[in-house]
Amino acid sequence: MATLNVTEFAKLSMDAQGRVCPVPNWDADTVVQNVTYTTAAASSAFAATTRFIRVLASADAYIVVGSAPVATASNGTLLEANVESYFGVQGDGVQKISAYDGTS
Numbered sequence: 825m826a827t828l829n830v831t832e833f834a835k836l837s838m839d840a841q842g843r844v845c846p847v848p849n850w851d852a853d854t855v856v857q858n859v860t861y862t863t864a865a866a867s868s869a870f871a872a873t874t875r876f877i878r879v880l881a882s883a884d885a886y887i888v889v890g891s892a893p894v895a896t897a898s899n900g901t902l903l904e905a906n907v908e909s910y911f912g913v914q915g916d917g918v919q920k921i922s923a924y925d926g927t928s
Contacts, residue, residue, distance in 0.1 A: 826883035826905075828859040828923040830867055832874040834915070848876050848910070861885065861923040864894045872917035880908045885923040889913055893922035900924060 886900025
């Protein structure tokens, strides 16, 4: 079975001059989830404060985000193994991410 590592971030970082940097800020609101998948499997709902997620799959995965997501090879975005990606998400406490390996 493969694992999708999902890190939730609430805000972007700031530099020493107070300017926003295009990288998520690791702070007390940061949440990490690991989702084991072969067939479609979904994470827990993202925290209400989550605005960005970082995903890293241990094997190729099709991913989709939504309130009741079920990833398939036809509706998912292909995430290659061991390549991290960042996405913006709605911080509504309802959205989840689903991953599917495309083989079963």
